[in-house]
Amino acid sequence: MTFIFVTPKFNSANLLEIKINNQSNNNFSQLKLCLSLVYSIKKVEGAQIIKQIGRYYELLLDQSNLGPKKIITLVLQLQTPRIGTYNLSCGPEGLFILDINEKRIDFEILQLSFDTIINQSQYAAVSEDINNNVIPELKKTKFSNQYLSIPQNNFVTEDEKLLEIFKFLKPTCDLLSINFFSAGGQHIKFQSMKLENDEYRINISQNGITIYANDYGGRFYAIITLIHLISYYDSQLPLGEIEDRPYFAWRGMHLDCSRQFHTVEQIKRLLIYMGMFKLNRFHWHLTDNEAWRLDLKCYPNLARQSSFRGYKQLIPPLYGSGFEKSGGYYSNEEVKDIIAFAKKLNIEVMPEIDLPAHSWALTQVMPELYDHASNMHSEDVGSYKNNTINPSLESTWNFLNNIIAEISDLFSFHIIHVGVDERPKSSWEGSPKIQQLMKEKNFQSFDEVQDYYMSRVINIIKKKNKRTAAWNEAALSPHNDIGSSGGTGKIDKSCLIFAWEHPSVSNESAKRGFQTVMCPGQKTYFDMAYNNATSERGICWAATIEASEIHSWKPLKDVDKDYHNLILGIQGQLWSETITKPEYIDTLINPRLACLSELAWCSDNRRGWAEFKPTLLHNMKILSKLGWKYHNF
Template sequence: MTKSAFRLENSWRPVDGDPTGAFDFSLHNLSDEPLSGFSLAYTSLTRVSTKSTFENAVFVHRNANYHEFRAPDGLTLSPGESWRFSVNGLTRPAQHRTDGAKSAYLILDGDRYVDIAVDDLMLAGSTAERPQPLLPEGEAKEPWFILPWPAALSLEPAEMPPVALYPVAGTEIAAVKSVDTVIALFSRLFESGHVPFSLAPVQGGKALAFEADDSLGKEAYAITFGETVTIRAATATGRQYALTVLAQMLSAARSKGSAFRFPASGTIEDQPRYGWRGTHLDVSRQFYETTDVLRLLDILAWHRMNIFHWHLTDDEAWRLEIKAYPSLTEIGATRAPGTQMPPQLGNGAKPVRGFYTQDDVLAVVARGASLGIEIIPEVDIPGHSTAALAALPELADGQEAPESYHSVQGFPNNALNPAIEETYAFLGKVFDEMVALFPARYIHIGGDEVANNTWLASPLAKALMEKEDIEGTFGLQSYFMKRIQKMLAERGKTLAGWDEVSHGGGVERDGTLLMAWQKPEVGIALAKDGYDVVMTPGQAYYLDMVQDEAFQEPGASWAGTVPPKHSYHYEAEGEFPEELKPKMRGVQSCIWSEHFLSRGYFNHLVFPRISAVAEAGWTPKARKDWLRFAALAPASPKL
């Protein structure tokens, strides 16, 4: 039997009286042998519920997105035959083709596991409409390729672009190194592209001069075009942004048949709209090799984004090497059939493991530093900790009933217990190693999606609540977060988290940075409560959301439909009162990876919306132009 010997097809259909509908599955035996006495496991974000009923299959078990069914007694599936079964009543209706099974495998006698090929979800009962184009036909009214668009420019085009730009004689070594950095960046992103700079004079080139200007902000720059191109900046970051803009303009102007030009004269005066222009990447649901993370940093730098939020742990896996606790990655970074970490979200019969060594982390931090990007690490606590608890079961209250609560994703008893002192000893050692790896001011500690009945069946938690006069789950969470905040402060770090950190009384406000993801109004409420805020609303900046209502469009839909035009036009300040605007630090896109089973899915969902968020974070509202963006964004590099 081989991987291709079985195929699972699935479809969703509406059911009268039940808006969640039903799944219909067909397992096709394409092997040369009969199949009997087997079970089937599949992973799906559209989960069975306690009210589900099953036809022609015996439900065995569900763990979050993992589902297991047993074939009816006596069923033998001969070569060429199919087994059909149905699941009636789900946790939600399926709305898109990625809402069905993401992976599947057979469980045979002797604990043997055989992969099954899985197709996208089909729609029964109506026609699955094709999605609309993501972008209109663009129109660049000015012949300059710059993305994100600058705050101010007044330029006249040259007849021909220079072959390359090169530093004038006597340029300080720091500026030459900046040129070298952008040469390397361009060469990594565009392997067949003609580099726009040279360190030595070249025939047909143009000289590039650098001037220090302390009157400019730390990320601001100015470029003057004439016989010589002159960059003014106060910092290496501003200088690098200017060089990146020049690289964009010159490479586009030199492309055959391009409508873009390089300036003969004029000026660009530019600075970012917001100081925080970030992108988050969830590496727990799907693992990304270090080379992919490094390329994503390059793409952020090309867009003049300055924050990379690295979501390193979650229920599905713990991805960060912690030398004090090798089991975190030995157990917590592996998903395999028949283990305490069953397959989730696309995993199949073969064990899947992936984590970042501390050397990997140092390479990512170094690349970020060279590009002006700060790496903000996240360990998601106290919830979303299934992987950590699998690796360190001593952190659970042994008297707490199993499955006494479930997360919104269906993981049982998935939160670190605030009443267990060893929890804080464990996290202290984790933070000690993180501090040595990550120089950033912030450590992000998650704090999201703790179920509202978490810990209430734990005798240890009940005793702590009585001792400290704590009320309910969120009172316990606040107690936990305040201790974590103090631990971070003792290590010279500041707490960042998702907006639920504010629940139950929250933490000390001064300096704390919270990310408003649930809906835009949350950001204003957090700012009023004294927190610094980064706007990351799922309704505009979650890059895993579907981009069209059509069933054939892939992605998640809990936050609605998020076409690129909406991500581009969304104004993060929204209804922020003027006096609260200083609390709004900036914007961030989030790449949650539940639906990213392939490079194709990643590129389809992330681009061009990541470019839209980059321009929303940099460009003044009055300078944004949707049709210009639509003309430029398709040329952005992809993963």
């Protein structure tokens, strides 16, 4: 039976109070409170910080004893959200209590509460009047008032190219009560036609359905459109024609698998969602300060040692993982399985290895990548110290050559993302080896050192017949002053830039001649809270982002017309600091990713929110049958 209760709340002064109530008859000595947070602690009353790694803290209570029927209250002043307020994601996560002998104390933690409650947004009722029920919006339709009967949503085909897709989509279609393998079903034919990549046409007549396309993507998206149509019309389809093609070649979604480990099945579930809305690029964030999740034969201990967390593990209990050992990594076989699964959904998988910064977990396993003669300690925006590998060391280049060679062979897609974001300004300052390199190369700044690093990485990747991608600091100075540095932009223009800091950064990147994917935090970061309600989840450093705000964004308005040809596409992001339980994924992504898919397919020329909203609600009903929950809109 539990006799200790922990009650966290944000008081009226926006300070985090943690009340420890001992209702037992026992006395506890020198208690240590261990927890993680999404915002850094600035000040503590009632305890001392005796250990901090990133945003994992160990707090030794000032009171040496917690006596029977006594209460101790800690008061924490946290980093203030740049935008918005504290919410359910901002309290202590993965909390555990140890006594003087390092023995765990049983306790019960109550839900985070707020003295000042900010209520949920009120969303207007949604009309059931739908003019175009498909997301993303079809480019051109010509429907009559007559219908083709499809009894019990049964279809059949003899075309092998269509059968390949139907077989793969069968588990999804079963959940939607659609059968593409009924002997007496309505016939679907395929006819090859010279069209662009992913473009397709559909003809629906009383003689059946004909799909026209030039490639797998076109056939796949035509079938996805039929699934959306039959889910709406049910047992019939309007006679007519559809012509459809995407505006952007890159229609992406990013998932952070370092801060939290997402299983293969969880990733496949997201990929199915992407396929249902015609998204075609999965950005797989595999490494960061918190873990290296990719198993590599060239460094077999790297993932095994850095991918698990726990109190007495090499990596501490970051972001809610708690006392016990937890985590995981992806084997070569699992990577190949995910790549093959994604290809069936017309999705390519781009791996990201986030370097040279964001490498705290890596340097715990491979300290030889850091210059230990350095006389300066750096700290990044996430409160990790000395998290940047050193490009002046031969060991660094041996490492980079080895991992790039293996990753290039493992991943079939022709692009490898190498990170290059949020390098602390002081990360290389105290390194004698860096000073020597700068003298030899006549570099005047550490930004030039980063250019040198990037140029060498790009050349290594080129030799493997691959292309390099990176965050915008690889080509620009940081847009936000958060203690980070970037490059001077003197790198190969073949580098694909992901512009994340602000919508205007895409224009600057393209202006410098870099092909760019637009992914600004203010519009596409799905780990942001929807609004300022205290009952929401998500953080608020970039914005609060409602589904309607994503749909109303017109990406190309942020870019001069002269540079539109350099915008490859747009992408959503889900960073995982707040995903302390798998079920939190659904409402952070859904319906925002469906909204983003409309932008990616249609760009700025699309229906307004009032017309889109009923269609979005209908699509949420489809996704509910596939097991997805959604946030109100």
